[in-house]
Amino acid sequence: MSGVLYVVGTPIGNLEDMTFRAERVLRTVSLIAAEDTRQTRKLLRHYGIEVPLAAYGTRNARLTETILQELGAGRDVALVSDAGMPGMSDPGAELVARARERGFTISCVPGPSAAVAALAVSGLAASAWCFLGFLPRRDGPRRRLLARTLATGFAVVCFESPHRLLGTLADLAERDPDARLVVARELTKIHEEVLAGSPGELRAKLAARFADRRPRGEYTLVFFPSRRQRNPHPVPSGRELAHAVAARLAAGDSTSRAVRAVARSSGVSRQQVYLALKEAASAAGEPGDEQS
Secondary structure (H helix, E strand, O other): OOOEEEEEOOOOOHHHHHEEEHHHHHHHHOOHHHHOOHHHHHHHHHOOOOOOOEOOOOOOHHHHHHHHHHHHOOOOEEEEEOEEOOOOOOOOOHHHHHHOOOOOOOEEEEOOOOOHHHHHHOOOOOOOOEEEEOOOOOOHHHHHHHHHHOOOOOOOEEOOOOHHHHHHHHHHHHHOOOOOEEEEEEEOOOOEEEEOOOHHHHHHHHHHHHOOOOOOOEEEEEEEEHHHHHHHOOOOOHHHHHHHHHHHHOOOOOOHHHHHHHHHOOOOOOHHHHHHHHOOOHHOOOOOOOOO
């Protein structure tokens, strides 16, 4: 008989949020695969749990095989992340997928989630919402993702690092200044804070705060697009994109600058704009594309 892979939710800050079932499972498994053993060891020490730990990162093919062998030998294994539910913005999903491919039983032990906690305290009533995890590090991909997501009309929950927070709030203020936004910091911890307002208001407030001290903490953002964004204009056609670039070129912009500006204002990628230009040039160069 094979073992069970338990996907165990752990506290996101306050250690009292551990469930009875999660504590029992962590006590009884043969091995705990943890995203960061240092963080998990603090939790285990708090509850007096003594079970072998293994660091499970993004490139642990050998450890993955070891865990699968443990399961195949009939021993139970628990998968945990630094905080919250494994498989969300951490490497745990790969292990779960491999275990399922091998036919092992996978059992979820649900626990706290920063995404759900932030949505609950936001006050933004949402019958539908989407979770983006950590936003892209680079400005361009982040702005395009925000543009596409705002256009869905759904409430959005995402994580952001302290040193990129102001940039993301600036992007939101530019794209949808009337969006309703909640910024939650250090959820369930001693210095928990929940701020609500428009993107511009919260950016100004946090920028003033960060002027004399370094931003710290874990940030979860919840935002709901304004009515203007929930009823967006359709994505421009290739011809419309090409005309928009041509207008900026006529105004003196360089090609790269014109493409960047059109991509940003249209909510499409630069590659799409370049493709539209290429297709427009091809059509202009071959006016009689007919076979005789």
